[in-house]
Amino acid sequence: MIIFGWLLLVIFAIILLTARWKVHPFLALLFGAIAIGFLAGLEATQLIGSIAEGFGSTLQSIGIVIAAGAIIGEYLDRSGGARTLANRILERVGEKHAPLSMSMTGYIVSIPVFCDSGFIVLSALNKAIGKRTNISLAVLAVALSTGLYATHVFVPPTPGPLAAAATIGADIGWVIVLGLLVSIPVMSAALIWATRFCNRYEIAYDFSEGQNSVITTPPSFKVALAPILVPLFLIAMKSVAEYPTQPFGEGLVAQGASFTGDPIIALLIGVILAFLMVRSATNALKTEWLEEALKKAGIVILITGAGGAFGTVLRQTELEQFAAQLAGTGGWGVLIPFLIAAFLKSAQGSSTVAIITAAAITAPLIGAIGFDSTTGKALIVLAIGAGALTVSHLNDSYFWVVAKFSEMDTATALKTHTIATLIMGVTGLITIQILSWVLL
Numbered sequence: 318m319i320i321f322g323w324l325l326l327v328i329f330a331i332i333l334l335t336a337r338w339k340v341h342p343f344l345a346l347l348f349g350a351i352a353i354g355f356l357a358g359l360e361a362t363q364l365i366g367s368i369a370e371g372f373g374s375t376l377q378s379i380g381i382v383i384a385a386g387a388i389i390g391e392y393l394d395r396s397g398g399a400r401t402l403a404n405r406i407l408e409r410v411g412e413k414h415a416p417l418s419m420s421m422t423g424y425i426v427s428i429p430v431f432c433d434s435g436f437i438v439l440s441a442l443n444k445a446i447g448k449r450t451n452i453s454l455a456v457l458a459v460a461l462s463t464g465l466y467a468t469h470v471f472v473p474p475t476p477g478p479l480a481a482a483a484t485i486g487a488d489i490g491w492v493i494v495l496g497l498l499v500s501i502p503v504m505s506a507a508l509i510w511a512t513r514f515c516n517r518y519e520i521a522y523d524f525s526e527g528q529n530s531v532i533t534t535p536p537s538f539k540v541a542l543a544p545i546l547v548p549l550f551l552i553a554m555k556s557v558a559e560y561p562t563q564p565f566g567e568g569l570v571a572q573g574a575s576f577t578g579d580p581i582i583a584l585l586i587g588v589i590l591a592f593l594m595v596r597s598a599t600n601a602l603k604t605e606w607l608e609e610a611l612k613k614a615g616i617v618i619l620i621t622g623a624g625g626a627f628g629t630v631l632r633q634t635e636l637e638q639f640a641a642q643l644a645g646t647g648g649w650g651v652l653i654p655f656l657i658a659a660f661l662k663s664a665q666g667s668s669t670v671a672i673i674t675a676a677a678i679t680a681p682l683i684g685a686i687g688f689d690s691t692t693g694k695a696l697i698v699l700a701i702g703a704g705a706l707t708v709s710h711l712n713d714s715y716f717w718v719v720a721k722f723s724e725m726d727t728a729t730a731l732k733t734h735t736i737a738t739l740i741m742g743v744t745g746l747i748t749i750q751i752l753s754w755v756l757l
Contacts, residue, residue, distance in 0.1 A: 320634050323356040324678070332661070334511065334668065338731035342670045343616075346623035346677070354391040357634040367633050368626040369709055375625025376618060379483035383621065384614040385584035386474030389428040389544045389609035392591040396598070397535030399426045399438045405538040407446065411569045415446045416460040420508045423464025424500070427470050428545050429587075431613075433718045440722040449732035455518035458723035459733050463507030463741060466709070470668055470702035471496035471503070471745075474548065474584055476614075480621040481701050484628050484676040487694035489580050490556025493697050496702070499748050503703075506744040507737045515733045515756050517611050520724055536594045544594060548587035551578045621673055628677030651700035651753055653686060658704025666713040668705040675701045692756050699751050707742030710735045 331349045334340040340348075347368070354364035393399055403422040410418040421437070443461055447454040458608065472497070473479040473489050482492045526695045535541075555578020558565045565571040576582060595603060658675035662668055679697060683689050688697050709716045720730035 318528040320357055323353060327356070328661070328674075328678070329681035331674065335667075337590060342667070342673075343623045344431075344617040346620065346627050350623070350627040353627075353634070354630045359630070359633055361631060364630065367629045371629025374629075375480075375483050376622045379480060380618050382427070382474060382580045382584050383476050383618050384611060385581070385588050386429050386476065386479070387610040387614035387617070388648070389474075389548075389587045389591045390609060391606050391613070392595055393426070393541065393544065394430055394434055394438055395606050396541075396595045398541030398594060399430065399435060399540045400442060401535050401538055402426060403439055403442050412446070412450045415450050415452055416456050416508060417510050419443060419446070419461040420464035420504055420511075423461045423466075424468050424504055425542070425545060427475065428470045428549070429466040429474060431464075431475075432469040433715050435465045436462055436715075436718050437722055453514045453518060454520040454723055455725065455729065455733050458719060458725065459515050459737050460508055460512035462715075462719045462734055463511065463737050464504055466668075466706060466715075466738065466741065467500040467507070468496075469503040470672065470705050471500040472549075472700055473552075474580070476617040476621070476739040477669040477705065478698055478702055479580075479677035480617070480624065480669075480673045481487040481698045482695075483621070484625050485680050485694050485697055486674070487542050487698045488556055488691050490554075490578065491550045491691060491695040491734050492698050494553055494556065495692075495752065496699055499699050499745055499752070502748050503706075503741045503745045509731075510737050510740050516740060517736075518725075518729050518733060519727070534597050540594050543714070544587045544590040547590060548580075548583040551583040551586065551688045552580055554578050555583075563618070609737065618667065620670065624673035624677040627674070628680040631678065632681045636683075647665075650673070650686065651688075651696060651746065651749050653682065653699040654697050655707075655742075655749075658701045659742060660704075662705045662713075663708055666716075668709075668715070671705040672701050675704060678698050688753075688757070690757065693753075696749055696753050696756070700746065703742050703745030703749060706738050706745060708735055709738040 327349045330352065331345045334345040334348065335342050350368055351364065354367065402425055406422050407415065407418040410421070416639035422439065439461060443457045444450070444454065447457050469475050470477055473482060473493055478492055478496060479489065482489050530592060554574045558571045558574035560579065563571065565574055577586065654675060657678055658671050661674050679701065683694060683697055688694060716730060716734060719728065719734050
């Protein structure tokens with residue numbers, strides 16, 4: 318109980334450092350790891366060794382994957398591929414169902430692209446559809462923002478769930494499969510909120526087409542979709558191939574599925590497909606995009622490594638014994654990681670930081686709460702993702718992206734986008750709890 322009290326104090330300190338004093342999460346998590354180590358009575362050599370081990374082991378499995386995912390996302394953004402996906406989905410679904418089309422577009426685009434970047438890229442299209450269909454921009458904005466958010470917190474290779482899977486030791490393939498399953502009702506609940514309740518808000522705005530993409534010929538729908546779906550398919554097939562029943566046998570097919578489905582190989586194949594997507598761009602431009610992607614990836618990689626160090630230090634404490642006693646009271650299940658992530662998200666704003674930090678805190682507790690199986694670990698990652706949805710408000714940069722690029726005032730954004738994220742988080746928790754009853 319004393320260790321748990323120290324942990325709460327350290328978490329509060331991390332939130333103060335990141336939210337109020339604007340210390341970078343990388344440093345805040347490392348300082349937190351050192352603090353909890355000393356407060357728990359670890360020897361200096363043990364503490365330093367745990368930090369180095371946790372940082373290195375986490376990046377060993379996830380560093381290349383995050384970098385590759387960032388490259389795919391950057392190329393999809395800059396090439397006009399995201400707009401291609403949106404336009405095709407709108408054609409198929411129809412203008413009458415424009416909110417559904419924007420939600421589906423966000424759902425697909427946000428798998429490799431950060432949700433804030435995706436919203437900025439598609440916001441002009443949102444306004445154009447609003448003008449053409451007379452649908453309230455508030456409806457379209459919430460449909461797009463929540464579609465983006467649904468896969469942002471649940472489906473790798475988005476950095477948050479990818480990092481959480483590495484920290485907890487979850488199989489990425491199962492996180493993808495179950496994440497896609499959980500994100501559908503989460504997105505649907507938010508879409509119902511957008512269409513049924515957000516249409517009462519009318520937003521006056523000026524629309525202009527904006528600047529054309531630097532690519533004169535954006536990629537086709539299939540070409541733009543390939544860097545997203547092919548890696549996801551390969552990773553999922555690896556999980557199927559390695560299932561205890563061995564559906565692919567033990568021969569060449571199974572070995573090939575295991576090799577190409579390794580997240581590193583699968584995402585590198587996605588990178589090659591992304592390069593093929595922009596053959597009309599100059600080499601200088603491609604290099605600029607690549608360097609920008611690696612800059613973004615570097616920040617996430619450092620935060621992820623620091624989160625891994627924090628989690629490894631926690632494993633050296635007696636916190637797991639306290640968790641076992643807590644779990645013995647019954648009925649907690651996925652609620653513990655959900656509440657930790659929701660607390661961190663609501664307090665400091667960033668979903669990615671909330672996911673990484675919550676994963677580090679939760680990792681030592683998984684065995685104690687009875688989720689140490691392959692499926693159980695994947696569900697814990699998703700429970701953390703659901704918590705990291707709850708809620709997006711004034712201290713979240715994504716809140717302001719949605720508000721400003723949709724020309725909402727603050728009150729309207731709180732009544733529409735913020736409430737939608739609360740609905741999403743609760744829907745995610747309920748869905749994951751039901752899955753845990755069925756699968757565990």
